[in-house]
Amino acid sequence: MEGRQAGKESKQPSSVSVDLQGDSSLQVEISDAVSERDKVKFTVQTKSCLPHFTQLEFSVVRQHEEFIWLHDAYVENEEYAGLIIPPAPPRPDFEASREKLQKLGEGDSSITREEFAKMKQELEAEYLAIFKKTVAMHEVFLQRLAAHPTLRRDHNFFVFLEYGQDLSVRGKNRKELLGGYLRNIVKSADEALITRMSGLKEVDDFFEHERTFLLEYHTRIRDACLRADRVMYSHKCLADDYIPISAALNSLGVQEVNQLKMSFLKLAEFFERLRKLEGRVASDEDLKLSDMLRYYMRDSQAAKDLLYRRLRALADYENANKALDKARTRNREVRTAESHQQQCCQRFERLSDSAKQELMDFKSRRVISFRKNLIELAELELKHAKASTLLLWNTLLTLKGEP
Amino acid sequence: MAAEREPPPLGDAKPTDFEELEDGEDLFTSTVSTLESSPSSPEPASLPAEDVSTNSNGPKPAEVVLDDDREDLFAEATEEVSLDSPEREPILSSEPSPAVTPVTPTTLIAPRIESKSMSAPVIFDRSREEIEEEANGDVFDIEIGVSDPEKVGDGMNAYMAYRVTTKTSLSMFSKSEFSVKRRFSDFLGLHSKLASKYLHVGYIVPPAPEKSIVGMTKVKVGKEDSSSTEFVEKRRAALERYLQRTVKHPTLLQDPDLRQFLESSELPRAVNTQALSGAGILRMVNKAADAVNKMTIKMNESDAWFEEKQQQFENLDQQLRKLHASVEALVCHRKELSANTAAFAKSAAMLGNSEDHTALSRALSQLAEVEEKIDQLHQEQAFADFYMFSELLSDYIRLIAAVKGVFDHRMKCWQKWEDAQITLLKKRETEAKMMVANKPDKIQQAKNEIREWEAKVQQGERDFEQISKTIRKEVGRFELIKYWEAFLPEAKAIA
Numbered sequence: 001m002e003g004r005q006a007g008k009e010s011k012q013p014s015s016v017s018v019d020l021q022g023d024s025s026l027q028v029e030i031s032d033a034v035s036e037r038d039k040v041k042f043t044v045q046t047k048s049c050l051p052h053f054t055q056l057e058f059s060v061v062r063q064h065e066e067f068i069w070l071h072d073a074y075v076e077n078e079e080y081a082g083l084i085i086p087p088a089p090p091r092p093d094f095e096a097s098r099e100k101l102q103k104l105g106e107g108d109s110s111i112t113r114e115e116f117a118k119m120k121q122e123l124e125a126e127y128l129a130i131f132k133k134t135v136a137m138h139e140v141f142l143q144r145l146a147a148h149p150t151l152r153r154d155h156n157f158f159v160f161l162e163y164g165q166d167l168s169v170r171g172k173n174r175k176e177l178l179g180g181y182l183r184n185i186v187k188s189a190d191e192a193l194i195t196r197m198s199g200l201k202e203v204d205d206f207f208e209h210e211r212t213f214l215l216e217y218h219t220r221i222r223d224a225c226l227r228a229d230r231v232m233y234s235h236k237c238l239a240d241d242y243i244p245i246s247a248a249l250n251s252l253g254v255q256e257v258n259q260l261k262m263s264f265l266k267l268a269e270f271f272e273r274l275r276k277l278e279g280r281v282a283s284d285e286d287l288k289l290s291d292m293l294r295y296y297m298r299d300s301q302a303a304k305d306l307l308y309r310r311l312r313a314l315a316d317y318e319n320a321n322k323a324l325d326k327a328r329t330r331n332r333e334v335r336t337a338e339s340h341q342q343q344c345c346q347r348f349e350r351l352s353d354s355a356k357q358e359l360m361d362f363k364s365r366r367v368i369s370f371r372k373n374l375i376e377l378a379e380l381e382l383k384h385a386k387a388s389t390l391l392l393w394n395t396l397l398t399l400k401g402e403p
Numbered sequence: 404m405a406a407e408r409e410p411p412p413l414g415d416a417k418p419t420d421f422e423e424l425e426d427g428e429d430l431f432t433s434t435v436s437t438l439e440s441s442p443s444s445p446e447p448a449s450l451p452a453e454d455v456s457t458n459s460n461g462p463k464p465a466e467v468v469l470d471d472d473r474e475d476l477f478a479e480a481t482e483e484v485s486l487d488s489p490e491r492e493p494i495l496s497s498e499p500s501p502a503v504t505p506v507t508p509t510t511l512i513a514p515r516i517e518s519k520s521m522s523a524p525v526i527f528d529r530s531r532e533e534i535e536e537e538a539n540g541d542v543f544d545i546e547i548g549v550s551d552p553e554k555v556g557d558g559m560n561a562y563m564a565y566r567v568t569t570k571t572s573l574s575m576f577s578k579s580e581f582s583v584k585r586r587f588s589d590f591l592g593l594h595s596k597l598a599s600k601y602l603h604v605g606y607i608v609p610p611a612p613e614k615s616i617v618g619m620t621k622v623k624v625g626k627e628d629s630s631s632t633e634f635v636e637k638r639r640a641a642l643e644r645y646l647q648r649t650v651k652h653p654t655l656l657q658d659p660d661l662r663q664f665l666e667s668s669e670l671p672r673a674v675n676t677q678a679l680s681g682a683g684i685l686r687m688v689n690k691a692a693d694a695v696n697k698m699t700i701k702m703n704e705s706d707a708w709f710e711e712k713q714q715q716f717e718n719l720d721q722q723l724r725k726l727h728a729s730v731e732a733l734v735c736h737r738k739e740l741s742a743n744t745a746a747f748a749k750s751a752a753m754l755g756n757s758e759d760h761t762a763l764s765r766a767l768s769q770l771a772e773v774e775e776k777i778d779q780l781h782q783e784q785a786f787a788d789f790y791m792f793s794e795l796l797s798d799y800i801r802l803i804a805a806v807k808g809v810f811d812h813r814m815k816c817w818q819k820w821e822d823a824q825i826t827l828l829k830k831r832e833t834e835a836k837m838m839v840a841n842k843p844d845k846i847q848q849a850k851n852e853i854r855e856w857e858a859k860v861q862q863g864e865r866d867f868e869q870i871s872k873t874i875r876k877e878v879g880r881f882e883l884i885k886y887w888e889a890f891l892p893e894a895k896a897i898a
Contacts, residue, residue: 213757224754234739
């Protein structure tokens with residue numbers, strides 16, 4: 001679903017392709033986004049013919065914290081324990097670029113006016129890019145929720161989409177954040193414990209395989225994502241470097257009076273164009289490669305979470321079994337133990353089934369998305385490489401043809 | 404004789420000649436403007452114009468001006484020849500010169516000086532000197548290469564020996580191809596000898612590459628990592644450029660020291676170039692004293708050309724430094740980029756390994772390979788950037804420092820001359836006082852002193868004149884060479 005609207009920001013198609021099953025009974029998109037100092041306000045627009053909603057088309061304004069609230073609501077909901085919950089969108093982070101803008105504004109007397117203007121332009125473009133990315137991330141989150149047959153029926157989701165007024169969800173304060181961290185630690189410790197427990201063995205080969213695969217995959221994709229980020233950053237630095245070079249050559253050229261002048265000016269122009277190309281290369285890489293890797297990193301984390309939940313359920317089941325046996329031997333509280341065991345068994349099985357389905361979905365989704373992005377990346381890189389070769393050739397010819 | 408040549412025979416050649424000069428490199432903006440005006444204005448009137456514009460500090464404006472003009476023209480003539488551009492050569496050769504070649508340059512300016520009464524011998528002396536240079540410029544056939552760095556010796560006494568190969572067709576060398584082994588301190592020794600001989604006369608001596616204690620120690624210790632090989636390569640290229648620049652200078656080429664450096668297999672070890680030696684410290688002290696002096700000397704620059712040039716060089720220096728800094732940043736980032744790309748390639752490969760979907764897995768590993776290749780490419784480009792662009796820039800920065808040094812020498816010369824004049828005045832005053840006080844023997848002494856100082860004044864004045872002239876010529880050459888040198892490596896680097 002491409003987003004197109006008459007709002008302030010023109011959006012780009014989301015780079016992470018989510019294969020939506022073309023079910024148009026619920027369409028969600030972020031039609032507008034406004035950045036106000038610290039916060040970003042998203043306008044979420046919904047078109048739906050489902051009976052739950054009172055209107056056919058409506059929109060609300062939401063902030064990042066409300067997205068997080070929605071995500072957490074899903075995670076904590078026991079019913080969805082067997083599903084991969086789409087990862088929450090990251091916080092809009094303009095810190096880095098704001099810092100740079102400030103540093104630039106503080107003024108470095110050694111750079112000329114043109115240089116300053118160019119750098120400012122670059123920073124503004126960066127800011128804009130970050131902004132667009134965060135909008136896309138939020139949108140993808142909602143769209144995946146809308147596409148999932150189970151998740152879309154959540155009551156909280158409807159509230160999120162429809163409730164006109166502020167959801168009055170405050171951001172997590174420090175205590176809650178800390179609590180969140182602790183919970184994560186506990187969870188990973190728990191996981192480690194469970195896997196080492198002797199009595200527990202994975203009955204299903206599929207899950208065993210998936211587990212090892214996911215663990216490995218997750219670490220590696222995290223690695224790749226980090227490094228891709230660094231590559232993109234270097235590219236950007238490179239592009240930025242061309243600015244002072246071009247400016248210096250320009251001033252040199254202005255000073256000289258002979259043919260050297262023409263050469264210098266031409267060189268200055270060349271560097272300027274090269275810079276734009278390099279900048280574009282960097283941003284494309286960022287979009288296609290880094291973002292995709294990052295998204296799948298988070299997605300694989302979510303898949304891992306799912307597996308963990310299942311494992312937990314399995315452990316519970318085992319425990320319940322043991323408790324049942326113990327109760328049977330003691331012939332006390334057999335009923336409760338039995339029902340408990342039943343419950344656990346059911347839960348476990350339910351989880352296993354849905355997990356299987358989810359994981360296969362995850363895989364196919366991943367393959368498709370990777371394919372699309374890699375193809376686009378290759379095409380773009382090719383295009384840019386050709387353009388820069390052409391530029392180099394032309395400049396060379398002009399420089400040679402002069403004297 | 405020379406003055407008898409009338410404009411008409413050279414009529415067609417001359418205006419085009421001047422036009423060519425105008426269109427081409429406007430080397431001396433002030434003098435060229437006068438050259439432009441001369442074809443249009445009548446001959447005698449052109450001279451006062453030249454008088455004003457090229458007014459140097461000498462007390463004999465007319466003759467000096469003329470010398471300068473001719474000098475400039477000759478300089479340009481030399482430049483044109485060495486440029487090798489086809490359009491220039493026909494100009495000189497098409498000069499209707501029934502006379503022998505030596506007189507040709509004179510005919511160039513003959514129309515302009517016809518109304519001036521010049522002593523013929525002076526003209527001929529001048530022209531012969533110039534022709535010698537021109538002849539050399541014509542046959543500038545000498546190629547120098549520095550190659551094969553080898554480590555000789557061990558431990559802290561080790562050094563790198565470079566092979567210096569010369570290919571030439573010049574007659575003053577005994578063979579046409581020869582090579583010798585030299586070490587870095589030999590190069591420095593050569594530079595200091597040349598500097599001591601020529602710098603104070605006003606020639607711009609190309610600066611030698613800098614000593615780097617850190618780099619050399621690493622090499623000596625025998626660390627065989629990439630940074631030390633880089634360092635050696637950098638140094639080798641710098642030495643080559645240094646030698647090439649030095650031999651391009653026609654006067655320096657004649658120098659016996661240079662010849663000895665290029666030819667003889669054994670060279671006396673230049674000990675006083677060591678960093679921590681007594682001579683080194685003396686040099687540092689001298690440099691400090693010079694800096695202080697520079698601040699205190701206030702010279703009345705009555706020559707607009709010098710002032711303008713100095714200003715230009717200041718600006719150029721600043722800009723080159725800025726450019727150099729940015730290029731260094733560029734090189735650094737490119738190296739970073741290549742390192743990061745390599746890391747990414749590895750992790751992409753690992754990702755491809757763990758992916759179970761086979762097609763995707765293959766695609767990812769291919770991505771890894773591509774990225775690796777890109778990384779190599781980036782590294783190469785980084786090196787190219789570095790060697791060509793950045794080193795060249797730093798060379799030029801140092802050259803400009805040398806030029807500034809030359810200007811400073813000129814100032815010192817002027818200072819000496821001024822002092823001599825002042826002392827002369829004082830001596831004259833003392834003499835006058837003596838005469839009044841009527842002390843015969845003191846008068847005699849005073850008279851002697853006066854004569855001595857007069858001689859010094861004249862000497863100082865002459866020196867100053869010479870230095871000014873030489874500097875002008877040098878600056879002209881410098882600008883031209885700079886153009887060519889800058890252009891070629893640029894083009895290569897981009898490609």
